[in-house]
Amino acid sequence: MWLKIRRPDVSRWSIRRKLLCMTSVLLIAVSLLGVRASQTYAQRSAQLSYDRLLTGAALQIAEQISLRQGKVEADLPRAAFETLALAPDDRVYYRILGPDDEHITGYDDLPSAPATRVRHAGPADDDTFRKVFFDAPYRGEAVRFVMLERLLTETDFSGYIQIQIGQTTLARTSLANEISLRALQLIALLFIVALLLVSLGIWMTLRPLERLNSALARRSSVDLSPLDLAVPREISKLVGTINHFMQQLGGTLDGLQRLTSEAAHQIRTPLAGLRSQAQNALDEEDAGLRQRQLNRVLESADRLSDTVNQLLSQAVLAHRLRSQQMEPVALDQLVRELCRQLALPALEQGVELAYDGDDAVLLQGNAFALRQMVQNILENAIRYSNPGSEVQVRLEQDERYISLAVADQGPGIPDAEKPLVFERFYRSPNNLRSGSGLGLAIAKDVASYHRASLKLTDNQPAGLVVTVRFHRRRAL
Numbered sequence: 001m002w003l004k005i006r007r008p009d010v011s012r013w014s015i016r017r018k019l020l021c022m023t024s025v026l027l028i029a030v031s032l033l034g035v036r037a038s039q040t041y042a043q044r045s046a047q048l049s050y051d052r053l054l055t056g057a058a059l060q061i062a063e064q065i066s067l068r069q070g071k072v073e074a075d076l077p078r079a080a081f082e083t084l085a086l087a088p089d090d091r092v093y094y095r096i097l098g099p100d101d102e103h104i105t106g107y108d109d110l111p112s113a114p115a116t117r118v119r120h121a122g123p124a125d126d127d128t129f130r131k132v133f134f135d136a137p138y139r140g141e142a143v144r145f146v147m148l149e150r151l152l153t154e155t156d157f158s159g160y161i162q163i164q165i166g167q168t169t170l171a172r173t174s175l176a177n178e179i180s181l182r183a184l185q186l187i188a189l190l191f192i193v194a195l196l197l198v199s200l201g202i203w204m205t206l207r208p209l210e211r212l213n214s215a216l217a218r219r220s221s222v223d224l225s226p227l228d229l230a231v232p233r234e235i236s237k238l239v240g241t242i243n244h245f246m247q248q249l250g251g252t253l254d255g256l257q258r259l260t261s262e263a264a265h266q267i268r269t270p271l272a273g274l275r276s277q278a279q280n281a282l283d284e285e286d287a288g289l290r291q292r293q294l295n296r297v298l299e300s301a302d303r304l305s306d307t308v309n310q311l312l313s314q315a316v317l318a319h320r321l322r323s324q325q326m327e328p329v330a331l332d333q334l335v336r337e338l339c340r341q342l343a344l345p346a347l348e349q350g351v352e353l354a355y356d357g358d359d360a361v362l363l364q365g366n367a368f369a370l371r372q373m374v375q376n377i378l379e380n381a382i383r384y385s386n387p388g389s390e391v392q393v394r395l396e397q398d399e400r401y402i403s404l405a406v407a408d409q410g411p412g413i414p415d416a417e418k419p420l421v422f423e424r425f426y427r428s429p430n431n432l433r434s435g436s437g438l439g440l441a442i443a444k445d446v447a448s449y450h451r452a453s454l455k456l457t458d459n460q461p462a463g464l465v466v467t468v469r470f471h472r473r474r475a476l
Helices: 013-062 079-082 115-117 172-217 233-283 285-323 333-349 367-383 439-449
Strands: 065-068 073-075 092-098 102-106 129-138 139-152 156-168 327-331 350-359 362-365 388-395 399-408 452-458 466-472
Touching: 013 065, 013 079, 013 129, 013 139, 013 156, 013 172, 065 139, 073 092, 073 102, 115 327, 156 172, 172 233, 233 285, 327 333, 327 452, 333 350, 333 388, 333 399, 362 367, 367 388, 367 399, 367 439, 367 466, 439 452, 439 466
Parallel strands: 350 388
Antiparallel strands: 065 073, 092 102, 092 156, 129 139, 139 156, 327 362, 388 399, 399 466, 452 466
16 A cells, blocks of 8 residues: 655745745754864864874884994883873884884884885974874774884994884774864754844844734725835835735725716616606607607617616726736727728718728737727717718828827817816717717726827817827837
């Protein structure tokens, strides 16, 4: 039976846990390197200390070796062995060889130095001494040896004598372990202190995020005022983004509230009139008068239907502008398609729709929003045109701008009312034609979203020209 081990999902870990894990791994790696370095240093220090004792003992013995009547005589000094006795648990072995490896005194079965070590041996204190260190097992123990060669010269004699001293490694191993233990204790203490400091630093670093979370949690659902918290520079960007988001959300909610109240007013009034006219038609006995009242009921129903459709279109448009990204749009194809679509309704009203535009006009924008804008402008131009007139649509582009102009031959708009027609549900007192008052308001919102200008000018000899100008930097 196989046991399936689930790996931890690191992506779900908290920031504090991730930081602690990363810093702990780093501290452990540094600590291991420190332990390794301390062990190496401890071994070298212990080796160097006891090698110096061996060298001192060998030099003291070498100083007491002399030639008498052609014979090598060695007077072993007591002080040399007292120095080595500082390590009471270690045993000491020595040997003195004369010229031609003649055994003079000491243990005659001590291991010799490797040949490579002898070739690379260098001078010790002066030119008359050469020394070499090597490790070798002896009598079942690890022993550290020093071999010192001294040149003896007399009138009728010249040759090297060898002083070899060995000491077991118990003391130096104990010293290395003690140094390593002290270093390990220090590294462990530093590791704990560093981990505590890192934990404190992480807590202090993440504390502004906790304050931000608490400030947001304490807020009511209707409080969209900007956050005012003293936070580090890196977190201030997050606070700025949250404030910007709340500002946008507040603007959306305010706009929705205004739209809801205005829509309620605009729908409530036609409904009341519609009910009143329908009631009058029911009570009217005159067939001709009742027919005219029923016609007014149909007109009110059409106007109400148009208003509701425009409100729904504006709601869908607002949602898409906030939820969809801009994409390349072939504006010439979009305008040409709408002209074909509205050509028949225009002819039914006795209005001719003419299009003249450039090809391959590409724009970076929202296709649905641009379609709503152009459709509203065209429908307004057709609705307010006189029978037998013409609505001209022209699309042009140059190095800096893309321009869409729609010119009708209707009554036009007085200069005093031109800024007002972009407000929702605004209708001129002199305007007797049906409409919701939302078409140009929607067109203005779409133009603003695409950073385009929307301008109203008088047509000659009569009528209105609606011009939308896009900057080329928004085009592909």
